[in-house]
Amino acid sequence: MCVGVMGTALASPLYPLYQSAWNLRASDITHIFVVYMFGVLVSLLFMGRLTARFGFLAILRIGLVLMTFGVALSAVVGGVPSFMFARLVIGIASGMISTSAATGMVQVGTGRDPRRLSAITTMAMTLGFGMGPLVGGLIAQWVPHPLQTAYVPSALMGLLAVYALFQLSVPVPVHEAPHGGSWRSAIKQWLPSIAMPPRMGRRHFWIASLGAFSAFGMFSLYASLAPSFMRELVPWHGPAVSGGTIAAILFLSSAFQFMVRQWRTKTIVVVSGFALAAANLLLAWTTFGRTALLFAASVLVTSFGHALANVAGMSVIGKLTHPGHRSGLLASYMIVGYLGTIVPILAVGWLADHLGLSQAVALFSYAIAALTAAVAVWAARTKELPVPDGA
Structure with a gap:
């Protein structure tokens, strides 16, 4: 899981280099970033059915193969169209890996504390997301040909992970495809599906999903445009600095997730909302004050809010479903979250072209x-959700 998602945010500290090499505007960068997110969304639409049909391990293997291919392709692209295609492949792979891995953690950990499983799952994915921009930024800062060499470590680790995953055998429940029936029934089992919780849990689902929408959007702002606006807001810049900033948000987020794993779900949800509100206000004030202290405070509080939003979301999904039926609702939750990485970021790119980035x-x-x-x-x-029997 950790190695599989390394390639997702690897390109973030490289965007200013692409911007200079290909004469791109801020909106062009957001379009490239959104293509990746579109791939994630397409993947998530199908994950509920495919994971249940073939099992999490098969989907995880395919996702890791696609991720490694997309990272390797990114190292050899020669222009925007081919780079967008590589990012699309990485997005599809990211959706497959994150959903199938999270489902697998729940299935193999049946009977264990759901809060602990939620924390472990989100920590592993967050660490992987952070390692990509950190390693890529450090290589891009000091190694020649950064738009090629930055992808090498992730591609090599992906190959090793693919080999290891194909040696693994885990007995998991899968649903057999129905035999017979009409051609419409046969097609329906491959079509995307959106799962919703029971009526009594829909309010909780939307609270958690909107928290993810905000947290994902906040992180995506840093991942897509931080390397550009950091040159205007703080005295340091370069791939290592921007990659380190993105990684710091994610590494701190992992640490905070571990710290709050025993908190009540309702407490986590409420605190995450106010923390993200404070983080956004600090970032807005940074655009006017332009001080490194305000920017550092914004990064720290963003990490805290991002951590709690992730833990809260996984905990709510865990309480709303049973292990065997979790993949569909998890995919629906992540679709709402990833919409936060598309709609607001497109708006920021458009506004940046017309009003200025700050x-x-x-x-x-x-x-x-x-x-x-x-x-x-x-x-x-809102009242606290109880833990369902058998979760």
Whole structure:
């Protein structure tokens, strides 16, 4: 899981280098980033059915193969169209890996503390997401041909992980394809599906999903445009600095996830909403104050809010479903979350072209701060979900 998602954010500290090499605007960078997210969404739409049909291990293997191919392809692209295709492949692979791995953790850990499983799952994925930009940024800062060499470690580790995963055998329950029936039934089993929780849990589902929407959107702002706006806001810049900043958010997020693993789900949801609101306000004020201290505070609080939003989401999904039926609702939750990486980021890219990057970041931050504060208040007025039997 950790190695599989390394390639997802690896390109983030390289975007200014692509911008210079290919004469790209801020909106072009957001379009490249959104192509990746579109791949994730397409993948998630099918994951509920495919994971249940073939089992998490088969989907995880295919996802890791695709991820390694996409990372290797990124190292040899010669222009925007081919780079977008590579990012699309990585996005599809990312959706397959994150959903199947999370489902697998639940299935092999049946009977264990669901809060602990949620924390382990999100920590592993977050560490993997952080390693990509950190390693890529360090290589891009000091090694020749950075747009090629930055991808080498992730590609090599992907090959090793593919080999190891194909040596693994885990007995998991899968649903047999129905025999006979009409051609419509045969086609239906391959079509995307959106799962929703029972009516009594829909309020909790939407609170968790909107928290993910905000947290994913906040992180995507750093991942897509941080290397560009850091040159305007703080005195340091370069692939190592921007990659280190993105990695710091994710590594700190992993540490915070471990710290709060025993908290009540409702407490985590409420605190995450207010933390993300504070993080966005700090980032908005950084665009005016332009001080390194404000920027560092924003990164720290973003990490805390991001951590709690991830743990809260996985915990809510765990309480709303039983292990054998979790993949569909998990995919629906992640679809809402990943929409937060597309719609707001496209808006920021458009605003950056017309108003300037600093103004665009400030408007984004104020909007997400209002949303997360509202979600926190909504969560505070909602009853705690009980843990279902057999979870």
